[in-house]
Amino acid sequence: MTTPVPQLAPLTPGARRVLDAASTLFYERGIHAVGVDTISEAAGVSKKTLYDRFGSKDALVVAYLQHRDARWRAHVAAALEAVPEPGADRVLAVFDAAISWSDGNSTKGCSAINARAEVSDDDGAQTVFPEVTRQKVWLLDLFAELCLEARIADARATAQSLMLLYEGALVTVGMQTFAGPFERARSVARHLLAA
Numbered sequence: 001m002t003t004p005v006p007q008l009a010p011l012t013p014g015a016r017r018v019l020d021a022a023s024t025l026f027y028e029r030g031i032h033a034v035g036v037d038t039i040s041e042a043a044g045v046s047k048k049t050l051y052d053r054f055g056s057k058d059a060l061v062v063a064y065l066q067h068r069d070a071r072w073r074a075h076v077a078a079a080l081e082a083v084p085e086p087g088a089d090r091v092l093a094v095f096d097a098a099i100s101w102s103d104g105n106s107t108k109g110c111s112a113i114n115a116r117a118e119v120s121d122d123d124g125a126q127t128v129f130p131e132v133t134r135q136k137v138w139l140l141d142l143f144a145e146l147c148l149e150a151r152i153a154d155a156r157a158t159a160q161s162l163m164l165l166y167e168g169a170l171v172t173v174g175m176q177t178f179a180g181p182f183e184r185a186r187s188v189a190r191h192l193l194a195a
Helices: 013-029 036-043 047-054 057-081 088-105 111-118 128-149 155-175 181-194
Strands: none
Touching: 013 036, 013 047, 013 057, 013 111, 036 047, 047 057, 057 088, 057 111, 057 128, 088 128, 088 155, 088 181, 111 128, 111 155, 128 155, 155 181
């Protein structure tokens, strides 16, 4: 059975405005390029409200990543519900979810990868890195689970190959190297699963 979508603590209206503003700004401009003054102004709250609700900018970055991840997982869960029977099509549903998600949500690639690239060991090792790793391990485990359900030989190794295809496509989306990287990755994944 696939991992459920994580349930995050409810936010106050002020915290929701802060998180929404920070999420847009972090993804569009980058974490370091956006200060708490800009976030609080965009959210229409004081810096005190921002710090009262999140404690620090690092904690706000983690909340941004967690909430974005929760939305992504809900999107994947819906794609998997549309293909309930174990098999290659269910595994490929993850790529289908990425295709339908990427145009509106990932024009700059993966928020977790972007955060990992931007945050240094000094200021992110205790907060951002564990969150990014958790998200990527979840996806690898999901691929492995789906491959096991589909009775794919050497499910873990196949899952690792699928993860490489997925992550490569995600980076290609952000770099805009060529059009339709998830479609290409899905095609390669289909051949891999059939082999």
